[in-house]
Amino acid sequence: MDELGDIIQEFLVESHENLDQLDRDLVALEQDPGSREMLSSIFRTIHTIKGTSGFLAFHRLETLTHAGESLLSRLRDGAQNLNPQSADALLAMVDTVRRLLSSIEENGNEGDVDVDPVIAQVAACIEDPAAPRPGPAKAAEAPAAPAAGSAPAPAPAADEPAGAGTATPAAGAAEAVAAAAPAEPATSVAKVLAKAAPAEPAHPEETSVHAKRSIADSSIRVDVDLLDSLMRLVGELVLTRNQIVRGVNEISDPALARTAQRLNLITSELQESVMKTRMQPIEHIWSKLPRVVRDLSGSLGKQVKLAMEGKETELDRSLLEAVKDPLTHLVRNAVDHGVETPEERVANGKPAQGTLTLRAYHEGGHVIVEITDDGAGIDVERVAQTALERGVVSRDQLARMDSREVIALVFQPGFSTAKKVTNVSGRGVGMDVVKTNIEQIGGTVDVDSTLGSGTTWRLTIPLTLAIIQALTVECGDERYAIQQVGVDELVFVDGQSGQTIEHVSGAPVYRLRGKLLPLVRLDETLGLPVRNSDRDVYIAVLQADGRRFGLVVDRVLNTEEIVVKPLSGRMKDVGVYAGSTIVGDGKVALILDIAALARRAHLAAEAVERAQIDLPGTRAQDSRIERLLIAGIGERRVAIPLDMVTRLEEFPVERIERVGSREVVQYRDHILPVVRLASLLGCYDVEEGETVPAVVYTERGRSVALVVQQIVDIVEDHIEARSDLDDDGLTGSAVIQQRVTELLDVRRAILAADPRFYTEMPETMVGA
Amino acid sequence: MPSRQYATFEVADQLFGVDVAQVQEVLRFHEYTRVPLAPTSVGGLFNLRGQVIDAVDLRVQLGLPSRDLSVPAMNVIVSVDDEWVSLLVDRIGEVIELDDEAFEPPPDTLAGAYRHLIVGTFKLQDRLMLALDARRAADTTVPVPAQHSTDEGRLARSA
Numbered sequence: 001m002d003e004l005g006d007i008i009q010e011f012l013v014e015s016h017e018n019l020d021q022l023d024r025d026l027v028a029l030e031q032d033p034g035s036r037e038m039l040s041s042i043f044r045t046i047h048t049i050k051g052t053s054g055f056l057a058f059h060r061l062e063t064l065t066h067a068g069e070s071l072l073s074r075l076r077d078g079a080q081n082l083n084p085q086s087a088d089a090l091l092a093m094v095d096t097v098r099r100l101l102s103s104i105e106e107n108g109n110e111g112d113v114d115v116d117p118v119i120a121q122v123a124a125c126i127e128d129p130a131a132p133r134p135g136p137a138k139a140a141e142a143p144a145a146p147a148a149g150s151a152p153a154p155a156p157a158a159d160e161p162a163g164a165g166t167a168t169p170a171a172g173a174a175e176a177v178a179a180a181a182p183a184e185p186a187t188s189v190a191k192v193l194a195k196a197a198p199a200e201p202a203h204p205e206e207t208s209v210h211a212k213r214s215i216a217d218s219s220i221r222v223d224v225d226l227l228d229s230l231m232r233l234v235g236e237l238v239l240t241r242n243q244i245v246r247g248v249n250e251i252s253d254p255a256l257a258r259t260a261q262r263l264n265l266i267t268s269e270l271q272e273s274v275m276k277t278r279m280q281p282i283e284h285i286w287s288k289l290p291r292v293v294r295d296l297s298g299s300l301g302k303q304v305k306l307a308m309e310g311k312e313t314e315l316d317r318s319l320l321e322a323v324k325d326p327l328t329h330l331v332r333n334a335v336d337h338g339v340e341t342p343e344e345r346v347a348n349g350k351p352a353q354g355t356l357t358l359r360a361y362h363e364g365g366h367v368i369v370e371i372t373d374d375g376a377g378i379d380v381e382r383v384a385q386t387a388l389e390r391g392v393v394s395r396d397q398l399a400r401m402d403s404r405e406v407i408a409l410v411f412q413p414g415f416s417t418a419k420k421v422t423n424v425s426g427r428g429v430g431m432d433v434v435k436t437n438i439e440q441i442g443g444t445v446d447v448d449s450t451l452g453s454g455t456t457w458r459l460t461i462p463l464t465l466a467i468i469q470a471l472t473v474e475c476g477d478e479r480y481a482i483q484q485v486g487v488d489e490l491v492f493v494d495g496q497s498g499q500t501i502e503h504v505s506g507a508p509v510y511r512l513r514g515k516l517l518p519l520v521r522l523d524e525t526l527g528l529p530v531r532n533s534d535r536d537v538y539i540a541v542l543q544a545d546g547r548r549f550g551l552v553v554d555r556v557l558n559t560e561e562i563v564v565k566p567l568s569g570r571m572k573d574v575g576v577y578a579g580s581t582i583v584g585d586g587k588v589a590l591i592l593d594i595a596a597l598a599r600r601a602h603l604a605a606e607a608v609e610r611a612q613i614d615l616p617g618t619r620a621q622d623s624r625i626e627r628l629l630i631a632g633i634g635e636r637r638v639a640i641p642l643d644m645v646t647r648l649e650e651f652p653v654e655r656i657e658r659v660g661s662r663e664v665v666q667y668r669d670h671i672l673p674v675v676r677l678a679s680l681l682g683c684y685d686v687e688e689g690e691t692v693p694a695v696v697y698t699e700r701g702r703s704v705a706l707v708v709q710q711i712v713d714i715v716e717d718h719i720e721a722r723s724d725l726d727d728d729g730l731t732g733s734a735v736i737q738q739r740v741t742e743l744l745d746v747r748r749a750i751l752a753a754d755p756r757f758y759t760e761m762p763e764t765m766v767g768a
Numbered sequence: 769m770p771s772r773q774y775a776t777f778e779v780a781d782q783l784f785g786v787d788v789a790q791v792q793e794v795l796r797f798h799e800y801t802r803v804p805l806a807p808t809s810v811g812g813l814f815n816l817r818g819q820v821i822d823a824v825d826l827r828v829q830l831g832l833p834s835r836d837l838s839v840p841a842m843n844v845i846v847s848v849d850d851e852w853v854s855l856l857v858d859r860i861g862e863v864i865e866l867d868d869e870a871f872e873p874p875p876d877t878l879a880g881a882y883r884h885l886i887v888g889t890f891k892l893q894d895r896l897m898l899a900l901d902a903r904r905a906a907d908t909t910v911p912v913p914a915q916h917s918t919d920e921g922r923l924a925r926s927a
Contacts, residue, residue, distance in 0.1 A: 236818040472874075477802060525807055526804035527805055528804055565820045568851055570807070570810060570907075571803065571806065571810075571822065575805075580801075580820045586799075586815050587799055588813040588814060588815050589801065590803065667853075
């Protein structure tokens, strides 16, 4: 009995593989209905399943495949041509075969899968009444078989009245179309597809069929568990190698060093080879997509051509499994929301047939999978509108977002821009789930879209789950690892050059190229003793949960490949760790779950967002609290956001020197560009004393001085009644302390002093 | 007469024992990686021949102040639900064979954390051995039902 069990197992594995191929072949066949070779290949596959199922006494499977075989043999022999309804019938047969196989896999028998309607459907497609009737020996189809005789009439197997089917062309699932098809062939999905790519000559699948078979002869099946344990062992070896190499470097023994070097190389190669054994081409999950696109575009009345590039790109099989659903969802979404209807496309000067391109390639230790459509693109305005309506963002937040950030809102839970809810997408679940799933395996999703010309969704997926590129950092005498994929850049806060971590309503922020970056202090978040100085710390700029933030750590150590060890239940409960690993010296380091960390720290998001308003260049519509420095210039009062004030200084007038048309002052061994706000704002009759007060603003080593006449006050005020008089150098005015105060356009003032202030930023990257 | 072997160890001068079948190994170790935000009873993680093991501070589990892990500690590594976990103890004792008849339920006077973790007692010649429920002892999710709150443990740790 066990032996029979093995045979059945083998049969199932083989049949599933063949069916995947069959799906692709059938869809390809529709585009080139004359291909005998393709038909023969399909025929062979069905024939094999039929033969084996007969031997294994799976009678329903045998009867079903026999019916399919009868139709296929006629097609192959040219007795009749493949038309849409026979294609649908064959696909329906494949689906039923699959259901039977699953039932056999689960229960060991054919269960209660009903094969008769499908057999009738297939039989109805056989045009010649004299054709051999499917399964003549089986009593079951006796009533169905005569249907073959009345072929031109609508299929008797149709569950719904043929009239209803024809009245709603191309609506509903493939089966419904199939049933109605004889009466309304022009609206058939298949026909559309067949028309769509008539000129496509060669079918790559055709060649791969043969290539695959020959590969099968030279390969063996290995239990995945074995590969997993092999992978684990190699992981250990990598760690041990790291320790040996480190140890040998401390002993100066040339012979030993050479051996260690060799060990190093062999281990790397072994690691690579073992990883390769778990690799499968992405084609495995792509192979189901032509069918998905075909059925979906048909039911939506759209014409979509699916192109695939790089289907040989390989991924770890566990990752492949994890990517499957998100990928399918993105493809469905692209067909549903991306590609327009043929009418719309033609009206916009595009070919009626849309193109959906799947592209996979390696890039920097990751696999990139792109799903590109040449459809309508994402309407930023509509996304913004919807996000507001759904309460995904506030008007305030929206005002500060650039279009990229707005588009990224589609990843927020509860977001959907579908004009109407379809059965395909637009249920408000989806993109956020896609994002969560991809992030769970250490990947990222982003989207690029140009209105009118299309959208690209990009998945960045690690090559393997077990070994990842990680950044190791130190905080409070412990090391932590961060997945490299989430790290955008590293910034060293150099205390020497006056860079600091600032605070906005108590929340730490860092000014990164003119934008405020909310910070999370690792020590504080982890409840470690908090360091008392913010000088000379590192900020790892991270991307998680659609937000960008900086993680403040003591030191950045290096980037290395680490072997991820799963956490025990009690460690998972802590909620901020994604795993653990063993670093070079043999000690255990925890891998931080960045998204969880960000959530835990709450990121003081609102405070930071409020502060973002104070940045030059951004202007808020609503009233809010601002901290302002009020300076006097003649009779006028000018307000400068306190964030733009690094220091207040008094300069002796005679120390302000002229260099060409500009003024400078020597300040702390530097030459500081100076701008007099009085002349910038056009008040020339300003008296000067012996010294002038100046506002010094420093950003990453570059400073400017804004000379005012007097410092009046620092206020924290609720600013409203702002008029938008756009005077030169001002962003408007407001009533502060019952007096009209002009609001300085600080960015402009800075550029007046030093035109290259924002463009020439010193290098802040130390890695990443 | 049915008997059972117990691996014994001491925590706070009290002798404990666990079924020897559950014990994987015993070793002294010093390099623990602390796990911030974890329950105080989690002493840390360490690398046992490539495997990351959680070390559970039995002192905390018994409602006592937590252990100073900057000095080497004794690990009794037990297998609980197919997972290896280390119980941090003060001193390791012998493996002793005890008749099941010598087993007694925990005395009523035993209170708090002890009562929660103890399945029974054995009267040895000169002292009492408390048989520990390894699963409960390794379970850090249950709040320690003792007067010595976890706060005290935290203070002791950060000091």
